[in-house]
Amino acid sequence: MDFKTLLINFPSGAEKDLFIAEVGRSREKFQTLLELTLYEKDPLAWRAAWILDGSDEQQPGMAGSSLSTIVQRLPRLESKGALRSLLRMLCRYEIPEDDQGLLVDLCFSYMLSELYPVAVKVHAMQIIYNHTLIYPELKDELVTVIEDQVDNNTVGFKSRGMRIIRQLENR
Numbered sequence: 566m567d568f569k570t571l572l573i574n575f576p577s578g579a580e581k582d583l584f585i586a587e588v589g590r591s592r593e594k595f596q597t598l599l600e601l602t603l604y605e606k607d608p609l610a611w612r613a614a615w616i617l618d619g620s621d622e623q624q625p626g627m628a629g630s631s632l633s634t635i636v637q638r639l640p641r642l643e644s645k646g647a648l649r650s651l652l653r654m655l656c657r658y659e660i661p662e663d664d665q666g667l668l669v670d671l672c673f674s675y676m677l678s679e680l681y682p683v684a685v686k687v688h689a690m691q692i693i694y695n696h697t698l699i700y701p702e703l704k705d706e707l708v709t710v711i712e713d714q715v716d717n718n719t720v721g722f723k724s725r726g727m728r729i730i731r732q733l734e735n736r
Contacts, residue, residue, distance in 0.1 A: 568597060568598060568601060568613065569601065569605075569609065572601070572608075572609055572612040572613055572616075573609070581615070581616065581619065582619075584616045584619075584620075585616055585619035585620045585623055586623070588616055588617070588620040589620040589623050589627065590624075592627070595617065595620060595627050595628075596631070598613045598614075598616055598620075599628075599631055599634070599635070601613035602614040602644075602650075602651065603634070603635070603638045603642065603647075606643060606644065607643070607644045607647075610642075610644035610646070610647040611644045611645075611649075611650065612646075613647070614644070614646065614647035614650035614651055615646070615650050617650065618650040618651070618654045621654050621657070622654075622657075625657070628654055628658065629658065632658055632661055632664065633661050633663070633664050635651055635655065636655070636661075636664040636667055637667070639651065639667075639668070639671055640667075640671065645681060645685060648675075648681075648685055649682065649684045649685050649688065652672075652675075652685060652688035652689055652692060653684075653688050655668070655688075655692055656688055656691045656692055660692075665699070665700075668692060668696075669692070669693055669696050669700075669703065671689075672689035672690070672692045672693050673689075673706070675689040676689050676690060676693075676710055676714060677710065677714065679717070683718055683719045683721050683722050686718065686722055687722060687725045690707070690711065690722075690726060690729060691725075691729070694707065694729050694732070694733070697733065704733050707729070707733070708730055711726035711727075711729065711730060712726075712730075714726070715727075
């Protein structure tokens with residue numbers, strides 16, 4: 566399957582579902598899409614990531630063996646759309662210990678930067694929250710960053726941020 570050609574045109578909802586199902590049946594196709602996501606430019610990168618995330622959501626664990634590769638590539642990723650989908654996917658996983666520090670640092674920088682869309686910030690916030698379950702010392706920093714950023718972001722950011730703060734307070 567030539568994904569580059571297929572993804573050049575924006576897939577419709579039905580085509581997207583077909584792509585997701587096809588990729589979900591093949592680890593090889595998943596890896597091919599991952600390469601497009603990590604190394605191509607937009608619009609190919611974000612379209613590949615969109616399908617990749619959907620495939621992993623329908624077939625949990627597809628990205629499990631590639632987590633370290635994904636995390637290590639994030640600092641050089643140019644596509645904000647691909648970043649959004651990859652972070653959304655990473656929210657579903659326990660990250661390898663060797664990659665946790667880098668991922669958490671990146672997520673804090675995404676939350677603090679004006680360069681990233683709210684969807685990236687919200688998924689970054691969720692990843693950090695997930696890591697507060699392992700590293701409770703991150704809790705205060707996460708709360709501080711959320712409270713600091715609430716006025717600089719959208720209602721969606723505020724809503725998710727306040728929900729995460731409540732979850733942290735109730736633990």
